[in-house]
Amino acid sequence: MEKEIMEDVKKYQKAEKLKKKRDEVEPLPWYYDGLENLCNRIHPGKQLLQVSDIEFLSRDTKLFRFISAKPNKPLAPFRAGQYIGLTVDINGVRTSRPFSLANSPNQLSYYELGVRIKEGGFVSPFLIENLKVGDILEASEPLGNLFYNPMFHGKDLVFIAGGSGITPFISMLRDISEKKLPLNIWLIFGCLTEKDILFRKELDDIQKRRSNIKTRYILSEPDSDWKGECGFITRDKILNEIGTIANKYFYVVGNRAMYEFVREELNTLGIPQHRIYYEAFGVPDDITKVIGWPQEINSSHKIQITVEYRRNTFKEKIEFEALCTEPILNSLERSIKDEIEIANACRSGECALCRTRMISGKVFVPPEVTIREVDNNFGFIHPCISYPLTDVHLDLTLT
Ligand SMILES: Cc1cc2nc3c(=O)[nH]c(=O)nc-3n(C[C@H](O)[C@H](O)[C@H](O)COP(=O)(O)OP(=O)(O)OC[C@H]3O[C@@H](n4cnc5c(N)ncnc54)[C@H](O)[C@@H]3O)c2cc1C
Structure with missing residues (x-):
């Protein structure tokens, strides 16, 4: 009995000590709210x-x-x-x-x-x-890794844009020009015709005002009176503009067809992969033409998708049919309407917001999409860029 009382006393003394320690800790600083506001x-x-x-x-x-x-x-x-x-x-x-x-x-x-x-x-x-x-x-909120990082990207930047792929570059050029950043920029901008050169007036104006920014338009379907460069953005045209690849960092933005073409051209120039940043606008137009697509799969093949999710505290299950040629997220959004919402932003496998656990099934992911190894190892997929090849069972109850 005495032993038990002594143990209780010891516990009490320990608790008292801890309480004293907690009371001694300074209260949260006044600027805490400010930091939280800034973060939000x-x-x-x-x-x-x-x-x-x-x-x-x-x-x-x-x-x-x-x-x-x-x-x-x-x-x-x-x-x-x-x-x-x-x-x-x-x-x-x-x-x-x-x-x-x-x-x-x-x-x-x-x-x-x-x-x-x-x-x-x-x-x-x-x-x-x-x-x-x-x-x-x-x-x-704003997302994405396509931005100038002075730690890794050096001072010589080559921007290669196709069509609407000029949008991130006009923002970067406005920024560089406004801040007078000491960078050398080569913008190579491929369009169909002269009428398709977006932001042309402003691009010409920036080039006139900033000698460190050079712009070249290349038209693939020019009118007969076009006196500039014609054709696609080939390795020779790139070299012609930039002289040498040494110390240059490349950013390539455009639709998938343009991106795939330019990637091959840059590969033949021997530019190290870590010096090229790609951003492909949108999913492939025809997934069955992408390298690695299993040709034995019939493109009209319908797949059964099962999704487990939570409504309040209850586990629910929903089943629907999907086409193998459409990313799972697209068929899911069409089939389930507003029953479930999967957070997403990039629709190209980059942001990882939509990562979802796949209990069973097989999906195809275009080879250029890099899914984190840990996601692969633990059975997570990015439904925005995953095409179902067999019946697929997804688990959303953890999110
Ligand atoms: C990082 C990034 C930045 C981008 N920036 C730009 C930009 O600045 N400017 C720009 O123009 N584009 C930009 N894009 C491309 C843009 O996001 C879209 O891919 C593009 O606008 C085409 O979208 P879409 O819906 O019209 O076509 P798609 O995405 O090809 O739409 C067709 C698909 O929608 C689905 N669908 C069709 N009907 C239905 C239905 N009834 N219900 C549900 N789903 C259906 C089907 O899966 C179909 O295959 C960017 C892309 C990325 C990745």
Whole structure:
């Protein structure tokens, strides 16, 4: 009995000591709230944007200007080259697509997006044809790794853009020009015709004002009176512009076809992979033509998808059919409507927001997409860029 009492006394003394220690700790500093506010400002997660202006940039591309829809919530800052995921509701389907921020990061009164209509697309025709001044849309915070990093990228940068792929570069060029950064820039911009050269007036103007920025337009379908470069962006044309590849860092942005072409050209120049940053706009037009696609699979093959998810505390299950030629996320958004929402932004396997556990099944991922090894090892997929090859069972109950 005495022994038990002594143990209780010891426990009490220990608890007292701990309490004293806790009381001695200084209270949280006054600036804690400030830091939290700053953090929320930089990483708001989601933002509400209101369309303030719309103008045509070319026959198939519109510039949308957005202000914050909440006056007390300023737009999140970003690094020139980053993008936001824009969410839309189209006939009951809630989906999103990434768009690069085209405005200078040095002002945050508005964001600018240059959206090109994609034939047969889902979101871009909707935006071009339906979006009007005053509309409010949800967007992600700025994301993405395509930005100038002085630690690793040196002073000589080669920007290679195809079509609407100019959008992150116009933001970077505005930034570099406004801050008079001591960098040497070669912009090689491939377009179909002269009418498709987006932001031409401004690009010419920047080139005139800044001797360290050189711009070359290359047209693949020029009119007969075009006196500039013609054809595709080949290795010879790149070398012609930049002289040597030594110490240069390359950024390539455009649709998948352009990206694949330029990648081959840069490979033949022997540029180390770590000195090239690629950003491919959108999923492949035809996944069955991508290297590694299992040719034995019939492209009209329908797949059974099962998704387990939580509604309140209950586990629910939903099943639907999907095409093997469509990313799982697209079929999921169409089939489940607003029952479940999987966070996503890049729709190209980069941001990892949509990572989901696959209990069983087999998916195809384009070879250039790098999924973190740990995700692969523990059975996680990125449904935004995963194409189902066999019946697939997903588990969303952990998210
Ligand atoms: C980082 C990044 C930045 C980008 N920046 C820009 C930019 O600045 N400017 C720009 O123009 N583009 C940009 N893009 C490309 C852009 O995100 C879109 O890929 C492009 O606009 C095409 O989208 P889309 O929906 O029109 O076409 P798709 O994504 O090809 O839409 C067709 C697909 O939508 C799905 N779909 C069709 N009908 C339905 C339905 N009823 N319900 C549900 N799903 C359906 C199907 O899967 C179909 O295959 C960027 C892409 C990335 C990755």
